[in-house]
Amino acid sequence: MERDNHQEGEADGVKICGPTSDGNPPGKSCQRSPYLDQVTRPEAEKTENFECQNSVSGQQSTRGPEDATHDNDQSDSGEFVVTMLAKAKLEEQGIGVEGRSSPLLEAGTLESPALASHRDEDVTADSWRQHRKHVFVLSEAGKPIYSRYGSEEALSSTMGVMMALVSFVQSGDNIIRSVYSEEHTVVFLQKGPLVLVCVSSSRQSERQLRGELLYVYYQIISMLTQASISRIFEHKKNYDLRRLLAGSEKILDGLLNLVDSDPSFLLAAVHCLPLASSLRDSLSQILQKAITPNLVFSILIAKNQLLTIVQEKTVIEDTRLEPADVHLLLNLIGASSAFQAGEIWTPICLPLFNPDCYFYAYISYLDPPECTVCLLLLSTDKEAFYAVAECKRKIEEAMVAQNSLNLIAKVQPYSVSQVGVSDLRHFMYKPFDVPDNFRQLTQFTSPEMEAPYSNEEEKMRLLDLYRYMHSRIHSTSRPLKLIYHVAERETLLAWVTSKFELYTCFSPLVTKACAINAITKLLRWIKKEEDRLFIRYPPKYSTTPNPSKTSRGGKSDQQDSTDNGFLSLL
Amino acid sequence: MGEQLPSVPGRAQLHSDTLNRPVQTLRVKMVLLGSSGVGKSSLALRFVKNEFRSTSPTIGCAYLTRVVHLSNVSLRFEIWDTAGQEKFHSVTPLYYRGAHAVLLVYDISKRKTFVRAQLWLRELEKHYIPGSTVIWLVGNKEDLAQNRQVSVQEGERLASDRGLFFMETSALSGDQISELLLAVAHRVYECLGTQQGGLSEWEEYPFIDLHHRDTSNPFSSCCKVGP
The missing domain is CATH 3.30.450.70 (Beta-Lactamase)
Structure with a gap:
């Protein structure tokens, strides 16, 4: 609808486009402030007085x-x-x-x-x-x-x-x-x-x-x-x-x-592929072992979702990797089919990490010709191509030895039926940072969209509903904690606490009591499956020769040598 | 060609007792330069897989390899397929520094790309030492001859004026592709192969080798043109 x-x-x-501003629909009176007031007041929140939502x-x-x-x-x-x-x-x-x-x-x-x-x-x-x-x-x-x-x-x-x-x-x-x-x-x-x-x-x-x-x-x-x-x-x-x-x-x-x-952008969180924690750990260890000086992030991706990410210790003590930066990297990988032709070496900036300097990204698929498993290595050294390519060779070797590619190929997104809660059709769950994993990449988990949301149009409709729920939860004028929303073809419940943000979609006939009961079960299931659904403790390695807290300063040296080239273009 | 009993030059004889490698394999760094959309990636794909696919604009630089067997030596081409987009121009020297062979590519149906190739050439001439790099001017998209904007003679003239080699190719049809690669291989080997320090040897297991190199500049190791 x-x-x-x-x-x-x-x-x-x-x-x-014709001058047809005919008639404002009746019965919708509002504050009528002058044009500029409405359009321009930077902080003026519009129509607070009309915000009259029954949260439930x-x-x-x-x-x-x-x-x-x-x-x-x-x-x-x-x-x-x-x-x-x-x-x-x-x-x-x-x-x-x-x-x-x-x-x-x-x-x-x-x-x-x-x-x-x-x-x-x-x-x-x-x-x-x-x-x-x-x-x-x-x-x-x-x-x-x-x-x-x-x-x-x-x-x-x-x-x-x-x-x-x-x-x-x-x-x-x-x-x-x-x-x-x-x-x-x-x-x-x-x-x-x-x-x-x-x-x-x-x-x-x-x-x-x-x-x-x-x-x-x-x-x-x-x-x-x-x-x-x-x-x-x-x-x-x-x-x-x-x-x-x-x-x-x-x-x-x-x-x-x-x-x-992709709801990752809406939630500002990264979606990682569900993986048995033993397999994820073994992949992390492979990445952890293949290092070279100035390597800062090693990221393994399958089906456009994260498998694992290993981070340089001192860099990550300085700052955390933001989900938005990961989204941009994933988009970059997805946007170029040329990546499938060989190994890529390209300057790339992670704007939330540091908007003014470049990393050098090494990108290569590990399973040609299918090209579903992609390795991304980020270095701060623009000369490091051969050294980084060598890391890839080591990673490839170790993955062959451990049969990792075959194991990864078998990994599937999970079905909501695994949760075992009737009437639950879909959900998105985003846990917040808790003290012991502060510095952790913000993630969310979500099952595959299944019938009735299997075609593009229906998927979009569900996403639109989620976006609506999200906008109500995060309304600047009147944020809400809990919304129970009966739509035409489904019922949604969104709930935000200090520990998580949750969006659920139920069949339309669910009752409020049922939905709340279902959510309790769902939360229990997520807790149980946590190790599989999330990258719990992103592993680290140390590649800086002299570990110090000045990694950012070190990088800014390179900035000058790389982007001054643009000035010559003027 | 691999069947021919190779007459192994001096250095390679040291290795001829290792079973798998009767001939010496030398590393050749080859760079593709030129405007966006002239077909550099398509040429590279032809070289490596003999395929044609429509490609997206290259991001940064793609690295591909292809071994070419000559009668007495194998050349391992390390092909750097650079992005033609202007935003990457500031980093392009990173890729072409120390190249043994440069393919300067333009689109015969677009005069602008030919003009641009000459700018690239001027840029390149600032960085290379004559005799250490073999440069080919490549007029690609020969299949679009009916829309030709740059004549064969013009290409030839530019090439002979500036001491370049010249060839027209079509990555789409595959025309002249293997000829080009083979010609480059011969020329590079002729010019650089026998020189002291001209081409370095490819190690099947560059494990330890690379380890040493990491400490120095990895680019300078395979070429004589320093930064």
Whole structure:
């Protein structure tokens, strides 16, 4: 039902391009603050007074009252913006169908039909407007950098309008955060010299959308580093950053598809493959033994999920590895089929670890030609390729000796039926740090999505429900601890405590008492299976010749030698 | 070719008593340079697997190997397939430093890539010592001859002006691919193989060997062009 709503909604949204701001639906009165107040007050939380959720209420539509009020009280300003954006699009009709023509990438993009079709989309067509979620990246000078659909050239005046909005609000010493129209939420995020904009009809909360924009920003940083981006724009305000991102659109496209389909991003936690702890330990030991100076992380991945991760001792004492950095690495691995051809050696920045310096990533599949098991080794030494490749050889040898690849191939995601709780269809469980595993990577566990959520559309519908529950739990104006939500085709229960965050999905006929009883059982089961479901104690090794707490300082030396190259490009 | 009884040059005779290796195997570092989308990865894939697949833009650099047997020696090509994207240009010297062979690739149907190849060449000339690196100018996508923007003569002229070797190939059809690799192999061996310190020997078990190398610069060990 939620899904249907969206599509219907988008169809309405398209009409907006004419000046058809006809009538606000009746019976939805709200605070009517002036346009700027609503759009720009950075900290002003909207419509708190209308937030009247019974946390444990019975029947209720999938769209909470919170959404309804937002949509309508701000429709005027929203329509205004959407109309403006639509007008800008019409002006571009002439260049609408032209593909991108940046000299460096025309040939590169031709080869992949899927990629080409997104890029060549006619931005004046209805189908373009009906995309569920648009993402745009532009520079402060209003230069287009990235668009999820359609070519940036064709969208340059649309992005110009976006920049105009940003600077207009900025001139009043304020920051534009979001614009709501009946069907769309427009979220703005400014990071350094970059402006990121999301136009979404997905009904996600502003906060979730902003989080997704942040992932896009981090992915860009992971390729270029924050320091070099600021330096570039300091030297030349109207620099065309697409020169440097050419060929990386696919990585950003891939990220946005993952963000839509993988709850790891929503939960800001890493999903690891369930594995008998003995097997996981043996894999960790293999990684622990294959080391070389300046190696900082060894990561083993299968089916795009973590098998194990081993970390350098002193580095990890300094700082922890953030789930977002791991997500970016996994996306990088997934986005390039070229990885399957050989061994990869590439500079990569982990933005949350240190946004200004590069690691050097060695990436290789261990089971060609299937290419499901991937080894990722991160070093701080750009010259270390041969030494790191040698580590891979040792790892490969040890894995052959222990028959690890065959054991890994047998590993499956688990089924919710293993929990043995009737009516429970799916869940996501994210434990929080407890003192004894502080420094640990935030993880979550979740069974495979099975019928009735086996097709893409239904999966998305369940994820949308989870996103809705998540937005209620994490609402800035009125956070909730427990929600029992009866939707049309299922019942959901979300619960957050100081120890965990849990989202569960039950069949629609479950009773409240039943659901609560089921959750008790589920928690007991997770406790029992903990060793299999999570990487409990990420193992460590020591590779720095002189262990000291200055590992960060040491790395910053390398930063200079690697990213000053960009300046020569200006 | 492997069947021919090799006339083993001096150094290799030391190893000829190890059963598996009647011929000497030398390491050749070969780098593919050129604009994004000219087909560097496709060439590399042809060299290594003789396959053609449409590829995504390379990230950083892909490392592949292929052994080529000449009549009296085997060359183990360590192929560095670099990313053509500009964001990686600052790190590209890392990959081409100390290369024995460089393939400078352009797309015959895109003049821009030919111009770009000349920029690469200028960049390269800052770093290499003549006689230590064999450079080939490679006009790829010969199958797109009907959209040709760079004539064969132009390619040849540039090559002869700058002392490069020249060939046109098609990674798509596989045309001239093995010829190119073989020609490079012969030329590299001719120019560098007999030189003192020209090519280093490939150790089947580079375990200990590498261990020593780790302490020094791993790149300088296989080549005479230092940083």
